[in-house]
Amino acid sequence: MKKLLLILFAFILSAAFAETVINNIVGYPKKIGQRKFVYATHIYNNEVLKWKYPFTKYWTVEGGNRVYSYNNIGFPGADVHLEENSKIIFVLGDSFLEAMQVPPKKMSVSVFADLLRNIDTNYKPINLGSPNNDAYILWFRTNFYEKYYKPDYICLMITCLEVLDLNFQNHTCPLNFLMPENFGNQIYENKLEKFVNVFRNNLSSVNLIANGLNYNNTNFKNTPISIPDTQGSKRYDISLEYLKECLKKYKDKYGDKFFVISIEPEEDNNKLLSSICDSLDVKYLRKNLLYEENILSGGSHLNELGNKKLGELFYDAFVKFYKK
DSSP states (O other): OHHHHHHHHHHHHHHHHHHIIIIIIIOOOOOOOEEEEEOOTTSTTOSEEEEEOTTOEEEETTTTSEEEEOOTTSSSSSOOOOOTTOEEEEEEESHHHHOTTSOGGGSHHHHHHHHHTTTOTTEEEEEEEOTTOOHHHHHHHHHHHTTTOOEEEEEEEEOOHHHHHHHHTTSOSSOOOOOOTTTTOEEOOOHHHHHHHHHHTTOHHHHHHHHHHHHHTOOOTTOOOOOOOOSTTGGGHHHHHHHHHHHHHHHHHHGGGEEEEEOOOOHHHHHHHHHHHHHTTOEEEEOOOOSGGGBOTTSSSBOHHHHHHHHHHHHHHHHHHHOO
16 A cells, blocks of 8 residues: 555656646646637548637747747737727638747738738738648638638638649549538537546646647548659649639639739749639739748748748738739
8 A cells, every 4th residue: 555655656746747847847838728610521631620719829849849829819820809890801821821830920910910000900811821721621711710700801822832732632523612511510528528628728748748649640641642743734733723613712702802822932833823813813923932041940831031021922912902
């Protein structure tokens, strides 16, 4: 009995020490919580949408092992204060737009918001970037958040054709744009999740272990393979068809309030993207930002300077298209 008590005491002491180190010294955050909703149930790894609670903290490794927080409405970036006269701009994109690696106020959408105040303080861009999201998945993301915020403008960011092509390879033809019958319904925690989250919400060490297990157990379907370079546009033919089909959906629904920007580095690829947008009468602006000066050291995403330039590109596009 005495030996058992000693073992128990040693375990508790070790757990307390680990929590002190992980939470107070390392700074790894507690979970806090998130809401789950029925999403694109026919798209693998997109069956459920997770919306963070306001001010939830997160850890970024690529950004230098730092802890930042989601904003007051549960999105990346500076706080967004919405009022009755607010003119909401949905900014859609992948992890390059999401920009979890830099401080929230330095993210491109935050820079965009700061610049827009020079025109009208009612303009409120919202960062809807999410990793590996292409124009197809972002269609569902847009329709989901429309249930909560009515957008006046929609901006789609295409990082580059190569990344878009890799993401589109995870889909099968034909693309299905229909919303599930229970689309957007909240999914409530079961008893086991509630029990586990009591610990995750209060102990950083447990949250760290749980996140590690979730990452290791993630199954990646249709992982993109390396594609050899080919002549002309044939390499991207299928993805370009997918993109055109997606852009038409946005154009049909949002009309002239929909525009596209790209940071595509290759001029030939830019011409392909521009041609598709022109064929649909979709506003398009591109500026190459994918070069060393704008990329995180040892990483692949945009650094603070790159995000600043991207925010300025959003602003330049908006002024060009809507404030002539």
